[in-house]
Amino acid sequence: MTLRSLLFVPGDRPDRFAKAAASGADALILDLEDSVAFESKGEARGAVAEWLAGDRPVPTFVRVNPLDGDQTQADLAAILPGRPDGLLLPKAEGAASVEALLGLLGDVRLPILPIATETPAAIFQLGSYATVRDHLAGLTWGAEDLPAAIGAATSREEDGRYTPPYEMVRSLTLFGAHAAATAAIETVFPRIDAPDALAAYVARARRDGFTGMMAIHPVQVATINAGFTPTPAELAHARAIVDAFAAHPGAGALKLDGKMIDRPHLVQARRILDRAGA
Helix, strand or coil, rough: CCCCEEEEEEEECCCHHHHHHHCCCCEEEEECCCCCCCHHHHHHHHHHHHHHHHHCCCEEECCCCCCCCCCHHHHHHHHHHCCCEEECCCCCCCCHHHHHHHHHHHCCCCCEEEEEECCCHCCCCHHHHHHHHHHHHCEECCCCCCHHHHCCCCCCCCCCEEEEHHHHHHHHHHHHHHCCCCCEECCCHHHHCCHHHHHHHHHHHHHCCEEEEEEECCCCHHHHHHHHCCCCCHHHHHHHHHHHHHHCCCCCEEECCCCCEEEHHHHHHHHHHCCCCC
């Protein structure tokens, strides 16, 4: 499953589901948690279940409510008959949370995408996801719940950059995902009126090793997809690296276009080609 862009939609807004599905997003995240008021949870479950029962045109994840509350089992009872394409697990605290959710699923097996940084305890479990890698669709993080949990004023500088504690959390999520051999999914960009800033945010995420990103509005999807899609020039260069090493299988380092390349360049080239299905 390609996951460049995952678009959030409130579960109690079924009028938005079709529009979101037509946005070009690689997957939808129908939300039963934060964007749905408590008194609307039942309505949201019904709407999401109805969408899942239909001929959905795009892979659909469902964000269930946290395991430490009393809503998760009701969420699962409503949505599992429709077999969503995956579950987004909020306030996950490492492999133990994934295993707990698997226990609630019984014989049903669905890919799980944990939001892995929303509590202080979660930060110290980011290395544990490798033990449940076969059950993961990826690993992502968030920059809103954690500062609230510890009484921080904000996770961002005045210019929008993350403050040092949350830069660390972002980095640990990135490495935790790659250690688990799963997709590293960047968190949302909160503005929908700043396309240039969004493009820069996406470019930074891809540069650092993230492979996809969550979106909060359809207007963000095209920029995210473009940012996580290798360009023709990148693909051509990657093919040239692979071909050069194929022609010299015993070489540890080669010269290509006047520059030295070695085995790490080959690994990166193969990643780019794999991502593009090339």
